[in-house]
Amino acid sequence: MRNGLLNAICAYIIWGLLPLYWKWFETVPAGEILSHRIVWSFVFVAGLITLQKRWKELKLVLKDRGTLLPLIASSILITVNWLVFIWAVNNGHVVETSLGYYLTPLINVALAIVFLREKPTGGQWLAIVLAGAGVVLITVDYGSFPWVSISLALSFGLYGLVKKRVKIDASLGLMTETAIVVPVALVFWSYLGVSHASTVWSLPVGSLALLLLSGVATALPLLLFAKAAKSLTLSLLGFVQYIGPTLTLILSVTVFKETVSHVMLISFALIWSALIVYAMASIRAARQLAAQ
Template sequence: MRNGLINAILAYVMWGLLPLYWKLFDNVPAGEILSHRIAWSFVFVAALVAFQKRWGEMKQVLTNRAALLPLIVSSLLITANWLIFIWAVNNGHVIETSLGYYLTPLLNVLLGVLFLREKPNRGQWLAIALAGAGVLLVAVDYGSFPWISISLAASFGLYGLAKKKVKQEASIGLLTETGIVVPLALIYGGYLGAKHLSTAWTLPASSLLLLMLSGAATALPLLFFAKAARKMPLSTLGFVQYIAPTITLILSLLVFKETISAVMLISFSFIWVALIVYAASTFNRARATEPASVS
């Protein structure tokens, strides 16, 4: 559990800072950034698997339908999530991405109850209700259906559920996920090149190198997340996720100069109180289930 928590914190801090990275390429279309992100992620993870000498495990996954199916599902979900997130950041919707990832933990709790038979206690249900109230306030204040937020929450929440079904080591699972969609990324990149529509390859050398490093920027938090998902309850993992949208919210206000209303500030206060209640309740449950020490 402790190791899983450390991996989760590392993943969510890195994800919270990603808008700073994608803003460097705001003149590159989202689809083109996504194709590079997938391709360079595949290269990075393939090199990692080669270094770990795990190609034998990779072959076993590719020949095992039961192991491959959840990875196909998770691959499609995370690809959709990436595309929506990149488009939203580079089109001035960073606060909406923050709301989406505030919604995700609530969805994780629901998915954990429905599919994994997780049973939150009363304190945890209270925390969920408080966070739900905060998110509802944000949605009402937003004034229209927040499709960006809902899409991000649904795709990443279901991705987390799919990862709970994956039994492979993190690097093997991620290589399979990127390998499933890398042909589409290469085809799209080739199409852009043939039509002379490619923007990325006209970037300065320093910017192009940074775009190539998107493979590492993508893969590292996913590797940490995969390790955390195998060691933590989905509901608890979801609440740790509030680290990422909080960092993103701060960036949207201080760096990207987006505006936030008083209602949104109140709603985020609800969410932070929910975090405190959830953490206290989880800690008390853990202490109650510890065996008595022998003196």
């Protein structure tokens, strides 16, 4: 559990700082960035599989329908998540992405209760109520339906659920997910080339080299997340996730100069209070279980 928690913290720190990375390519359409993100993620993970000499294991995964079908679903979910996130960052909606990932833990808790039969303790229920109140305040203060936030929360919450239920090694799972969608990305590359609409290849050499590293920036936190999902409850995994949107919120204000109201600050205080309450309740529950 300790290793899982460390993996989750590292993954969410990387995700929280990713807007800095994607903002570098704000002149490139979101769909084109997404296609490169998919292709270079595939290349990076394929390199890992080669180093680990696990291609035979991968073939067995592709032949196992019970594993392959959920991974098809997870690949679609994470692709949707990537596209919405990139579009939002490059179009000045970084605060909405932060809200989306604040919503995700609540989605995770709901999914855990419904599908995994996890039973929160009294203290954990209190944390859920506090976090829910904070998210409702943010949504009301925002003044319009936050479709970016809802899309990000639902897609990543469901992705986490699928990853929790599929019994497969992290690198093999990610390799399968990227392999499923990489043909679509390559077809899109071909379309851009034929229609002379590609913008990436005209970027400065430094920016182009940075984009080629998008595979590492994408795959590394996903691998850490997949490992964390195997050893942590979905509810705890969700609450650790508050690290990511908090970093994103800080970036939105200090770097991207987006405004945050007093109501939103109160909401964030509620959410962080919920995180502390949830952590304390989880530690207490773990100690009681160990004492039995």
